[in-house]
Amino acid sequence: MTSQTLREARKYEEASEKLIKPEKRPDFHLSARTGWMNDPNGFSWYQGKYHMFYQYHPYDSHWGPMHWGHAVSTDLLHWEYLPAALAPDASYDKDGCFSGSAVELADGRHLLMYTGVVQERLKNGELRELQTQCLAVGDGIDYEKYENNPVLDEKDLPQGFSRYDFRDPKILKNADGSYSCIIGNRPADGSGQILLFTSADGFQWKYQKVLCTNNRRFGLMWECPDFFELDGKHVLLTSPQDMMPQGFEYHNGNGTLCLIGTYDEKTATFTEESGQSIDYGIDFYAPQTVLSPDGRRIMIGWMQNWDTCNLRTSEHPLWYGQMSLPRELHIKNGRLYQQPIRELEQMRGSKTLYQNVPVTGFLQLEGIRGRLVDLTIVIRPAQGERSYRKFAVRFAQNETYYTSLSFRPEESILKIDRKYSGSRRAIIHQRRSLVNHTDGCLRLRLILDRYSVEVFVNDGEQVMTATMYTEQSADGISFFADGAVCMDVVKYDLISNGF
16 A cells, blocks of 8 residues: 555656756666656566666755655666655655665565665764665555565674664575575674575575675775676675775775675685776766676666765756666676667767877867767877877867866876866866776777766776766867877767657
């Protein structure tokens, strides 16, 4: 039975959505129906469609009491909003329905697992969030909370494991029809860890073991875990809070971590072999994956950063937050590779091609402009030249604004920079990444939507993501070289969804 709280949220979002013009939101990136969006939740394939739920505060474009928003798609690029799926309307989740996941049950129902939050006042006056794991079951539109919620709480945790940092369950369906679930937690040392739970039916859960422990290597609390098999390896994704940089591999603040290794199913033992950032840009957090019907592992993350949430001003009061481009994942040379979902190619319109273009100083090319663009650039030193000092491409550009991507081959550093994008906030505007190249030869693919850029380096070896809220009339693209560069450019206009 739908609660009054959920009915009010559904009524509000339906009315408020009509106030947002399609051209005032991203075209092919899923954004909040109205209000605020953060983590992707319940990313799943169910009844012939991809379902994406998301952390949601419909009543304001800032974070607030968490609901679950809901949208569906057949290609992950054209989205249809459905009514909000969950609201904080029960005694065990009255202060928020936090992140979680979804899976199809054997009887065909859709099972949601999420973190319920209740604020608790401590003896010292501090307010803490007591976090438990809860279930809801539905048909793809309406969901009913399980009568025996919460299904996991502090009684199910070993001694010393935090009941306040215990969140973001990701359900995994096992080959024998049983279920596993991984959940982020903090042990007594305040660091992060990923716990493993098991269930025969998806409703009765028990603790099994610690799947992976941080030991203060990568930030503190580990949020939003995901775990899956990929190309003969097992991959653990998580988003650590309060990270410290390790050279150029990780950034300060809330970041992303990919651990690649092996998994012994008999002993439920994950053995790490390598680690890396998932995204090296500014705006990417809390990714979640799904296995597509044709066997691809596809990932979507929240295309934002907790430290840059004041980037948007009152000029855009109706929505805040968007999801990344869906990315196909592979492991190659011991690394996680990411490529834009291949369905994006079906949105390609007119093509503009240039080959062997010499670049010295600033250059603009006819037909190379736009804010809905799929742009591939291949650069190398000009013939007879040993190297060059710097190459840059500017986009979302006019006489006042631009965002830039620059590369210095001697340092092997690629930098994304949006300080001239029109932001009036003193937030993160630059990120640098160490990239591989051969004698200054580099391949870059830039996907531009109205309010973002995603840069795929060397066919997905690394990705750098950034949001930018530059006025849409700034659609210029230009190139720059300090030294002599030879460049190939392929640009496709992306045909608008009218979304």
